[in-house]
Amino acid sequence: MTETQKMLNDMNDRSREVFRRVVEGYLDSGDPVGSRTLTREFSEKVSAATIRNVMQDLEFMGLLGSPHISAGRVPTQLGLRMFVDGLLEVGVPDESDREKIDATLGSNETDVSGILDRVGSALSGVTHGASLVLTPKREAPIKHLDFVPLGPEQALVVIVFADGHVENRLFQPPPGQTQSSMREAANFLNAMIEGHTLSEVKTVVQHEIENRRQEIDTLSQALVQSGLASWEGAGDSPERLIVRGRANLLDETAEAGDLDLIRSLFDDLERKRDIAEFLNLTQAGDGVRIFIGSENKLFSLSGSSLVVSPYMNADRKIVGAVGVIGPTRLNYARIVPIVDYTAQLVGRMLSDRSER
Missing domain, CATH: 1.10.10.10 (Winged helix-like DNA-binding domain superfamily/Winged helix DNA-binding domain)
Incomplete structure (x- = not known):
């Protein structure tokens, strides 16, 4: 209790x-x-x-x-x-709200990111708040990866997937790394990660680190322990954060001080590369979670609330999240069922497409 x-x-x-x-x-x-x-x-x-x-x-x-x-x-x-x-009594979304959300998934468009763009817009329009949609991570098996030094404090990891897709991610290598040491680290990782998805890689390599801690190159350890680096840019990645309805949230906030805090929040969101934090917020269990004010470090300075729910693929794995940001004075009884309904709808859409 x-x-x-x-x-x-x-x-x-x-x-x-x-x-x-x-x-x-x-x-x-x-x-x-x-x-x-x-x-x-x-x-x-x-x-x-x-x-x-x-x-x-x-x-x-x-x-x-x-x-x-x-x-x-x-x-x-x-x-x-x-x-x-x-004490919160939560019902079901109004029929008109459901119809607006349903309409975003009614097309035969094959681009999932484009569909989720419309989901974010519809969710913002229905709730009159700011919506968040984290698009799915790529789960294709990895073929190989390479490290490309970009300077003394920055490097690029190029990940080639078995389906031919290529992703670039920026990271900060440990001090003193050379092009030769990065090549050795890539060879070490490629020997064990081929055929594994990104979500599996960290577990596989972490297990190897525990068994051979003294032998493993420091660069390999640092990469794995930091989550395999960071996204090069949200707009160029299959995992990205869609923010809609910023103006709604600003209009709902009357105090000038609150406006400054809300603007600061969105500036942070737009700069933020490690957007997977939103998935971490939802890992404790299925269904909607509500974060009020400082309960969520991402929104502690703005005094906002976040209502967020994960969505799953056909294998019942959490692959993304949808949510609504608003002032702590949210209509929780209305927002919670809308977010829950949207997450379930997106999950079914992804599952249906994977079976085609």
């Missing part, structure tokens, strides 16, 4: 109801919720003074906060987490 679930179980019915109404009121309007507003909404006769006392207790517990001197309260990050974990 998580900390927030235990806190929720320890609350009496009145405290739980006051808390729920404060959070729902805040998510609906974005404004602090006061005791007089709640007094009018309660079915039973409860005085404003009683509700104020309950709200003070919830504030002492760290679940509510007072953004201004006024009597109104808003949920804290801890409060939003408790609401999402224990």
Whole structure:
């Protein structure tokens, strides 16, 4: 049982109801919720003074906060987490929302990346937030790889797949590496990785490192331990991050300080080469995950929330992710089922295409 679930179980019915109404009121309007507003909404006769006392207790517990001197309260990050974990009621997407998402996959287009571009646009349009789509990793077996030095602190690894596809990835080699040492490292790796996919390579070579740690060239170790280098560029790679709806998120944010933080977030996203972090966020289990504020290091500075779900291929392997970024005042009850539906739809699309 998580900390927030235990806190929720320890609350009496009145405290739980006051808390729920404060959070729902805040998510609906974005404004602090006061005791007089709640007094009018309660079915039973409860005085404003009683509700104020309950709200003070919830504030002492760290679940509510007072953004201004006024009597109104808003949920804290801890409060939003408790609401999402224990009180959020999630249904199914509206029929109109489903139709808009379905329409993106209705063509006979063979380019998966092009389809996912449209999925990102549709997801942004439906949710009025910023959408994220991480396109699938290439899972074809590797034929061989080569290292090309580009300077004292940068090199290129050229990966040739068995299907003829070629990828270039940048990495920073350990100090003192020469063209000769890079060639030896490539020969060492090629002797064991041929026929393996990228997702298998790290396990294969890591096992060899453990068995022959003293013999293995430092460059080979560094490459494998860092995840086989980084993408040369998101736009040129089969694994790339599609960001749609930046303007939606900026328009939803009224405070000038928040705008600066959101712009900083997107500048970081657009510069970020190691975009596989989004997949790492979803590895703990199937289904939608919700990250609020600083719970996710990628969005901690912007105060944003991320609702993200992985999608799988025909072999039930996680190959990508879809998600929505928005302010912490998201309509979680609506966004969660939309993200879940989109992820399942993309997964089915990939599975159907692999069977053709």
